[in-house]
Amino acid sequence: MSILLNKVSKKYGAQNIVREFSLEIESGELFVLLGPSGSGKSTLLRMIAGLTPQDTGEIYLNDRNVTALSPQKRGIGFVFQNYSLFQHMTAAQNIAFGLEILRVPKAERDERVHELLGLIGMADLGNRMPSQLSGGQQQRVAVARALAQRPEVLLLDEPFGALDVKIRAQLRQNLRDIQQRLNVTAILVTHDQDEAFELADRIGVIDGGELLEVGTPYQLYRKPQHRFTATFLGSVNLLAAERNGTTIHLGDKRLPAPPQTDHLAGQSVEMMLRPESVEIALTPENLEGHLLGSGIVESIAFAGVLERVAIRVQDWEQTVHALVNPDKARELNIRPGDHVYVGVRDFHLLPLN
Amino acid sequence: MREKPVRTFWPWLLIAVVVVYAGLLLLAPLVAVISGAFEDGIQPVLEAITAAEALLSLRLTFFLAITASVINAILGLIVAWVLVRHRFPGKWFFNALVDLPFVVSPVIVGYVMIVLFGRTGWLQNFPIQLAFSLPGMLVVTVFVSLPFVIREVMPVLASLTREQEEAAFTLGASSWMTFYRIVFPAIRHGIIYGIVLTLARALGEFGAVAVIGGGVQGVTETATIYIYRSLHDRNDIGAYSMAITLGVISVGILVVMNWLRRDPSEKGSQHVDPTE
Structure with a gap:
């Protein structure tokens, strides 16, 4: 030592x-x-x-x-x-x-x-x-x-x-x-x-x-x-949720609990989503990960290699930030005010304290 | 800043005022003294300056000025250090007190010393005789020239970051080594400049040493008191000669000190690269 x-x-x-x-x-x-x-x-x-x-x-x-x-x-x-x-x-x-x-x-x-x-x-x-x-x-x-x-x-x-x-x-x-x-x-x-x-x-x-x-x-x-x-190291989306057994309850959505979070079973938690793990699609079927909800695009900003998209999700009245590949953004052809579906590829849980 | 080229009338007038002012105040007396002294050639000047009592007074002046400078260099450094680096109750008061010699007339300083240490003074039983004696003259000379080193060193010391010293500590240097190798070179210029001013002030001191010393010819008579007495005795050549001598010495000190104060980076560039 x-x-x-x-x-x-x-x-x-x-x-x-x-x-x-x-x-x-x-x-x-x-x-x-x-x-x-x-x-x-x-x-x-x-x-x-x-x-x-x-x-x-x-x-x-x-x-x-x-x-x-x-x-x-x-x-x-x-x-x-x-x-x-x-x-x-x-x-x-x-x-x-x-x-x-x-x-x-x-x-x-x-x-x-x-x-x-x-x-x-x-x-x-x-x-x-x-x-x-x-x-x-x-x-x-x-x-x-x-x-x-x-x-x-x-x-x-x-x-x-x-x-x-x-x-x-x-x-x-x-x-x-x-x-x-x-x-x-x-x-x-x-x-x-x-x-x-x-x-x-x-x-x-x-x-x-x-x-x-x-x-x-x-x-x-x-x-x-x-x-x-979570907040000091980079930007992050935090969503209030419940962990029951091995399921996460986010509003009316059900998601499987991520590994290494068993100690949070039965507790109120926060889902931690890095913006680069957040997906945007025009239909729920086009999402690779889990569907979180749908919302309105608030803004799209150039952020160097990626583009930063802010979406106001209707179900929980909260803004979610996503970092999107510019090619993907062009393919979606979204503008502020458009309706989109938001999903997440992977996420983590934080105890609510 | 670069000077502007002069074009109009008003700047010329200003320049003329400055030249006349400086000429009358600084140059005219100088010319008068030199021409007065050498009126009858160099021989009388040499005789006057090598007269026994003239030499004695010069020796006394030098002794007082150099001793006071040494004392004020060491004590001034310590005072500056304490005032910059340490916090203690009443610090502002001591800081203000340091400037006292700037504002109090030297004659008053000498007088107060007599009141304190004279035959009927409060401290008449002080073990060292100060009134009408060399120690007393030294004390007042130290007093009147006290602020110079302190006031020159304090700002330089305050501008030093503690981190340089801390860097030296982490490299294994003791406190003394750090002072000697890191702090002292950084404040050296302030110290030297402070000493120049102290020396110049002490060489020219008149009032305080005249009052406390009494100006006893050949005993407590300094060079400036010698000039004063010579004027009284109508010994013009003696007064002129001593004035020139003191003036030359002052200019000499300035020249030497300016040479000592050369830019340290000049010295650094002469350093041989250890990697070669």
Whole structure:
């Protein structure tokens, strides 16, 4: 076990920032802590680094209890959102700083710096001052600096938050490659679900200082346990329903219960439909999945690869969103005001809470 | 910002006002002093400035200015740090207090010191004699030049993000190492500039040291007091010579400090790439 958190808590005054947070992270894993701003995710990361003292709980890094240790002694690398490079040092000097602290001999130090500059694809730019580097380059130097001492654990606090979308996507891939090549355990904090999906081995969803659930990106997107997770990770349609035995009652419609939802038997539930699982057809016979009802098309909007269609379903006076392939949309030839049938290919159930 | 090309009458008038104003106030006295001093050639100037009491007063001025600068550099840095980084009750009051030397007349400072530490003062049994003595003169010099380092360093310190220091911590650097390697280089310019101002202020101080020191010839007489006494004694050449000496020293300090304050990135670009 590379990182183990046991009931870590933090309060500022009367406000709970992090509440009894427990988590286990495997060696070599890239774990993404995903949550909205103010959810306590950065505070938690700073507590793991020792930069913010926790009120209660224990922190273990590679089976070593570091709860009482200063950040200097935890053997972690930390990457800050705003790069935080030492402005009066060159990129190479920034990377070498941690090695100087460890009194690594000059020759060895230079070799390591050279290696790291190569790793981040900046072999020729070691001489530049931070002010002469782009935001993306500065962030890569910050990652190299954090890796210089070969830390057991790499902690990244919204590392791409200040960069534009294109650079961000590039750096994500770069970071994932580096992390896997060095096989370093990493925790990355972000509020960006795309970033989490692309990078994470596993994602932990945090809200209000509490860890709601942990899972692979697929699990959390398709089969979340919490309404918050369902709504935070992408857009979703939620429909109130009942689960009786193995049947879902949605208004006068009957649908078979999806697998792995037996614990919700006999309860009021919400059906969770991702827009890409929602179907539209002009007749009920043309639906591949289960019929949900019929309604009026409210709007059709271009959404990049797909088109987003909003349908007001008459039976339950609720708007359902569907993502439709443009070819399919053209074939249906629908316009706002048209009457259509709405079906669903697959769905998930959430407890009503 | 680029200057606008001058076309109409009104800007020319403004420029003329500025030139005449600066000329009268800054240049005219300079010309007067220099021409007055060298009226009879360089020999009398050299004699006047190497006279025993002139040298003594210069030495005293230097001692006071340099010692006060060292003290204010160290204490100023600590005060600036505390005022920027720490929270404590009454902080606003101390912050305001720092500017006191800017607004209080130095003569009053000297007078208050005598009232406190003089023969009939409240603190007359203070173990070190301050009234009419060197320690007293040092104390008032430190007082009048106190705000400069603090006020120069505070904004620079406030603009530093804590994250750079935290980054150094996570890389294993101790608090002292972090200050020395990360914080100090960032605020170095503020410190140096503060020291220049402190030094300049201390070199030129007159009122406070005259009152607390009493201006005893050869004992507590600083260079500025020497000039004042020379004028009284109709020793014009002595006054002129000392004025020029102090002026040259001030300009020299400015030049040296400007050289020290060079852009740090220039130094950085001379750094040899360790990867080569």
